[in-house]
Amino acid sequence: MNVLTLSRWQFAITTIYHFFFVPLTLGLSILVAIMESKYVSTGDEMYKKMAKFWGRLFLINFAMGVVTGIVQEFQFGMNWSEYSRFMGDIFGVPLAIEALLAFYLESTMLGVWTFGWNKLSKKTHALTIWLVAIGSNLSALWILIANSFMQEPVGYKLENGRVLLTNFKAVFSNPNVWVQFPHVLTAGITTAGFFVLAFSAYHLLKGTKDVEFFRRSFKWGAVYGLIGVILVIIIGHIQGQHLTRTQPTKMAAAEALWETEDPASFSLFAIIDTKAQKNPVDIKIPGFLSFLVYNKFNGEVKGIKDLQKEYEAKYGPGNYIPPVKTCYWSFRLMVGFGLLMLLIAIIAIPYAKRDPSEIPRWFLKLSVWSVFFPYLANTFGWMLTEFGRNPWIVYGLLKIKDAVSPNLAPGTVLFSLLMFAIVYGLLMIADVYLLVRYGLKQGPEGAVSEGY
Amino acid sequence: MVFQTIWFILVTVLFIGFFFLEGFDYGVGILLPFLGKKDEERRAIINAIGPFWDGNEVWLITAGGALFASFPQVYATLFSGFYLALFLILLGLIVRGVSFEFRSKLESSSWRNFWDWMNFLGSFLAALLWGVAVGNLIRGVPIDEKMYYHGGLLGLISVFTLIAGITFVLLFAYHGANFLSLKLDGEMAERAKATARKLWIWVVIFAVIFILWSLFGTPYFTKGAVPGLSFLAAALAAISLLISGFRAMQGRSGCAFFWSALTIVFATVMVFAGLYPRIMISTLNPAWSLTISNASASQYTLKTMTIVAVILVPIVLLYQIWTYRVFKDRISTKSEMEY
Numbered sequence: 001m002n003v004l005t006l007s008r009w010q011f012a013i014t015t016i017y018h019f020f021f022v023p024l025t026l027g028l029s030i031l032v033a034i035m036e037s038k039y040v041s042t043g044d045e046m047y048k049k050m051a052k053f054w055g056r057l058f059l060i061n062f063a064m065g066v067v068t069g070i071v072q073e074f075q076f077g078m079n080w081s082e083y084s085r086f087m088g089d090i091f092g093v094p095l096a097i098e099a100l101l102a103f104y105l106e107s108t109m110l111g112v113w114t115f116g117w118n119k120l121s122k123k124t125h126a127l128t129i130w131l132v133a134i135g136s137n138l139s140a141l142w143i144l145i146a147n148s149f150m151q152e153p154v155g156y157k158l159e160n161g162r163v164l165l166t167n168f169k170a171v172f173s174n175p176n177v178w179v180q181f182p183h184v185l186t187a188g189i190t191t192a193g194f195f196v197l198a199f200s201a202y203h204l205l206k207g208t209k210d211v212e213f214f215r216r217s218f219k220w221g222a223v224y225g226l227i228g229v230i231l232v233i234i235i236g237h238i239q240g241q242h243l244t245r246t247q248p249t250k251m252a253a254a255e256a257l258w259e260t261e262d263p264a265s266f267s268l269f270a271i272i273d274t275k276a277q278k279n280p281v282d283i284k285i286p287g288f289l290s291f292l293v294y295n296k297f298n299g300e301v302k303g304i305k306d307l308q309k310e311y312e313a314k315y316g317p318g319n320y321i322p323p324v325k326t327c328y329w330s331f332r333l334m335v336g337f338g339l340l341m342l343l344i345a346i347i348a349i350p351y352a353k354r355d356p357s358e359i360p361r362w363f364l365k366l367s368v369w370s371v372f373f374p375y376l377a378n379t380f381g382w383m384l385t386e387f388g389r390n391p392w393i394v395y396g397l398l399k400i401k402d403a404v405s406p407n408l409a410p411g412t413v414l415f416s417l418l419m420f421a422i423v424y425g426l427l428m429i430a431d432v433y434l435l436v437r438y439g440l441k442q443g444p445e446g447a448v449s450e451g452y
Numbered sequence: 453m454v455f456q457t458i459w460f461i462l463v464t465v466l467f468i469g470f471f472f473l474e475g476f477d478y479g480v481g482i483l484l485p486f487l488g489k490k491d492e493e494r495r496a497i498i499n500a501i502g503p504f505w506d507g508n509e510v511w512l513i514t515a516g517g518a519l520f521a522s523f524p525q526v527y528a529t530l531f532s533g534f535y536l537a538l539f540l541i542l543l544g545l546i547v548r549g550v551s552f553e554f555r556s557k558l559e560s561s562s563w564r565n566f567w568d569w570m571n572f573l574g575s576f577l578a579a580l581l582w583g584v585a586v587g588n589l590i591r592g593v594p595i596d597e598k599m600y601y602h603g604g605l606l607g608l609i610s611v612f613t614l615i616a617g618i619t620f621v622l623l624f625a626y627h628g629a630n631f632l633s634l635k636l637d638g639e640m641a642e643r644a645k646a647t648a649r650k651l652w653i654w655v656v657i658f659a660v661i662f663i664l665w666s667l668f669g670t671p672y673f674t675k676g677a678v679p680g681l682s683f684l685a686a687a688l689a690a691i692s693l694l695i696s697g698f699r700a701m702q703g704r705s706g707c708a709f710f711w712s713a714l715t716i717v718f719a720t721v722m723v724f725a726g727l728y729p730r731i732m733i734s735t736l737n738p739a740w741s742l743t744i745s746n747a748s749a750s751q752y753t754l755k756t757m758t759i760v761a762v763i764l765v766p767i768v769l770l771y772q773i774w775t776y777r778v779f780k781d782r783i784s785t786k787s788e789m790e791y
Contacts, residue, residue: 088527100761430554434558438557
């Protein structure tokens with residue numbers, strides 16, 4: 001394998017792994033902040049217990065997010081030096097602002113929150129977790145501003161083979177940011193909602209002496225998850241419409257739409273033959289793709305073959321088709337898990353109001369397993385986003401193959417890739433073990449502590 | 453050139469913050485398995501930096517981000533060139549970072565012992581390799597006319613760069629011992645003071661070799677625009693280290709910590725002032741060096757980032773200082789550590 005392939009594997013593995021921890025941080029920081037605020041305003045100790053119990057799981061998760069995040073920052077320079085040279089003028093700016101505005105805030109305040117239960121007034125202490133939540137979500141905003149430039153370059157000029165920043169405001173108000181960031185934010189809320197729902201359901205299923213604690217948590221998880229999943233679907237729909245305009249190759253690949261159609265039909269299940277560029281089996285809903293794109297049952301959606309011709313005319317010879325099967329199935333699995341979560345949250349709401357003994361056991365079991373659904377949906381969503389940009393690393397401006405560091409030896413990258421895989425694998429075992437131990441085997445009584 | 457110089461100074465400031473703050477965190481990690489005999493003692497040591505280490509580490513992330521934004525060519529050459537060294541630093545930071553959160557989560561003493569040694573290993577590796585990296589910046593590295601580094605990992609290792617690495621480890625360990633003397637209570641504080649006193653002489657020996665070799669034994673380092681400033685900073689670093697040592701002998705740990713902090717500040721200034729206006733020196737041809745003019749971002753980007761930094765850095769400093777005030781009390785083995 002060459003340095004390009006190895007670097008792509010390394011970036012894919014470390015990024016997907018990093019994003020196992022990010023969405024829960026985004027959503028759970030807000031939820032714990034709400035719990036603690038509720039404690040401050042009502043004086044009800046139950047809410048303090050909730051903030052501490054879920055806060056401890058938050059901390060275990062947060063540590064993993066931090067250490068895997070530094071790897072992401074360093075890799076741009078280590079493996080993708082040509083990308084860094086080409087993009088530094090623009091990409092470094094949101095990255096530096098992310099650190100200055102968000103990382104300092106969340107990391108510093110989380111230290112204060114963890115150790116400050118008896119050192120600060122109740123209100124100040126609750127304020128620190130709100131600042132953590134704001135910091136975390138601001139960091140998502142700024143890294144997505146950076147990523148959005150790669151999806152939809154704006155506010156730049158090309159000079160001596162590099163992109164130079166010409167309009168900071170345009171980079172900030174990139175239309176792609178304002179569909180992508182809300183989508184990630186609400187995905188985080190969904191993740192946190194289902195995390196709390198699933199862990200609470202486990203305790204209710206196994207029997208616990210803290211019935212009231214987990215009944216209330218179950219309700220909070222269900223409500224939070226429902227709000228998140230409704231919003232993530234609505235915003236995802238708007239984002240899809242946006243991407244059809246700005247990255248037509250991504251959306252055509254996501255639909256395995258080889259020929260331009262008007263009205264365009266939506267494929268439910270297809271067997272895709274990428275060599276012959278057709279789908280031997282394709283179950284379709286007529287006109288529904290046009291509806292998704294234009295909110296009406298007709299309207300042209302461009303197919304892969306036409307786009308390939310168009311792009312060759314514009315950018316010169318080359319293959320401009322993203323991996324169709326990967327995009328097609330990532331998209332369907334993301335949407336599928338999203339809809340499944342919507343269904344579960346809708347069923348959970350009426351149960352959450354009743355006594356836990358009245359909730360059917362099959363539903364509690366399903367709720368426990370639902371903890372995996374947001375993680376799967378998040379991962380497939382990013383796979384569509386990043387695979388769908390192929391062959392570009394910066395859409396229309398720089399190809400992935402031209403971005404890799406030219407002076408690395410394959411053996412070096414193979415070594416780092418294997419080491420990352422081993423260390424990340426072992427850490428995942430330790431992380432899951434601790435989450436099980438502190439989230440499932442133990443109730444809230446052990447959580448009233450602080451320090452290391 | 454004005455904005456390039458401003459950003460050269462700002463990057464220097466960020467590295468000063470990083471080495472000063474993470475310096476004592478790494479030092480505490482390096483000393484942890486040796487200073488802490490019993491579990492409660494190790495907990496007290498870790499809790500001394502518990503509220504701060506993560507916020508301190510952000511200085512590194514910000515320094516990296518600022519380097520990316522202001523001197524993207526340096527970021528690209530440095531990070532791809534020092535690939536394996538940075539990879540090992542990353543591994544070190546990963547195991548060290550999770551060790552804080554994981555170590556006390558299980559009662560098992562072998563589990564805790566394992567993570568304490570991971571904390572040690574991560575801190576030691578990071579300190580050593582940052583020293584090696586800085587040594588290479590001083591010595592210069594083989595960079596061709598297209599700004600590519602040729603040399604691999606072994607190219608980074610030499611007697612001089614290893615001395616730089618060991619100097620970092622010793623200086624950070626000494627700085628960490630001073631910090632623990634300030635933050636711990638009773639017998640633990642005495643032990644930390646004794647450690648600082650023992651380490652000090654070794655810091656002096658290696659620091660003197662490192663400084664003299666940097667200033668007089670490397671071919672390109674002091675050929676920049678402001679070598680005088682580098683010599684001045686080196687002298688101030690040496691004086692600070694001497695005062696710090698005398699204060700440590702007197703048992704004045706607050707003063708000792710203040711002066712070991714200043715040692716790190718002046719040593720960092722020595723490095724960056726010696727380099728200016730170059731950032732990475734090419735040993736193949738000095739004309740191929742990466743400088744603040746041929747490696748920088750555009751004027752517009754630098755201007756934008758200057759505004760951002762001027763607004764945000766003081767705010768960050770204010771709330772980080774606030775956290776040190778919140779947790780100003782000394783920590784004993786009897787402090788609350790229910791984890």
